[in-house]
Amino acid sequence: NAGVTQTPKFRILKIGQSMTLQCTQDMNHNYMYWYRQDPGMGLKLIYYSVGAGITDKGEVPNGYNVSRSTTEDFPLRLELAAPSQTSVYFCASRTGYEQYFGPGTRLTVT
Amino acid sequence: ELKVEQNPLFLSMQEGKNYTIYCNYSTTSDRLYWYRQDPGKSLESLFVLLSNGAVKQEGRLMASLDTKARLSTLHITAAVHDLSATYFCAVDGESGTYKYIFGTGTRLKVLA
Numbered sequence: 539n540a541g542v543t544q545t546p547k548f549r550i551l552k553i554g555q556s557m558t559l560q561c562t563q564d565m566n567h568n569y570m571y572w573y574r575q576d577p578g579m580g581l582k583l584i585y586y587s588v589g590a591g592i593t594d595k596g597e598v599p600n601g602y603n604v605s606r607s608t609t610e611d612f613p614l615r616l617e618l619a620a621p622s623q624t625s626v627y628f629c630a631s632r633t634g635y636e637q638y639f640g641p642g643t644r645l646t647v648t
Numbered sequence: 649e650l651k652v653e654q655n656p657l658f659l660s661m662q663e664g665k666n667y668t669i670y671c672n673y674s675t676t677s678d679r680l681y682w683y684r685q686d687p688g689k690s691l692e693s694l695f696v697l698l699s700n701g702a703v704k705q706e707g708r709l710m711a712s713l714d715t716k717a718r719l720s721t722l723h724i725t726a727a728v729h730d731l732s733a734t735y736f737c738a739v740d741g742e743s744g745t746y747k748y749i750f751g752t753g754t755r756l757k758v759l760a
Contacts, residue, residue, distance in 0.1 A: 569746060571748070578752075578753075580736055580738075580750035580752045580753050581736070581738075581750040582750070583741075583747060583748060586747060597741075597749070628690060628691070630691075635681075635698065636693055636696065637681070637691075637693060639690040639691045639692075640690065641690050642690055
């Protein structure tokens, strides 16, 4: 099992550009999450999904969009990138009470 | 506003000493989670506490949960350098939704 994988590992975007952060899990988990972690801070929930076709907002959804067409994939779309979106983004999946985190994507918007 | 507060935020301690990290939360969650994060790395699950009075231990770390006080503690016994990391607690934001809310973390440095 690869667990939760994320691509890319690093990315630099210019203000106003768009991109998609990819997240895939091979554990057949229904629940998946996207978080952002700003320097020296805890994680903030952006969006989450309870299964294919079902998504909902977390604490900080503005500026992001998600989709969940399959159990395995949960991409996060950034439209019109802003410097405030500079952060490390973590994807996670859950089974039972355990969350499994991906390695993260470090995004810089300049 | 739902809040999860940890203290201390920073902790520098000598090897061999004991210390406790506190996690206070404002939700009515009966579940609390502890994670460890090494610098530049992802999060690793340490403990899942599922009910009032729950206690879990792994090596030099012991976590407990008091849902009435909305308080969890992570106790470190005889610290060693390898425990240096940032520790996060998290709770369910709304009962039954599994929308996790994380604390800001406690950065622990164990000095040799």
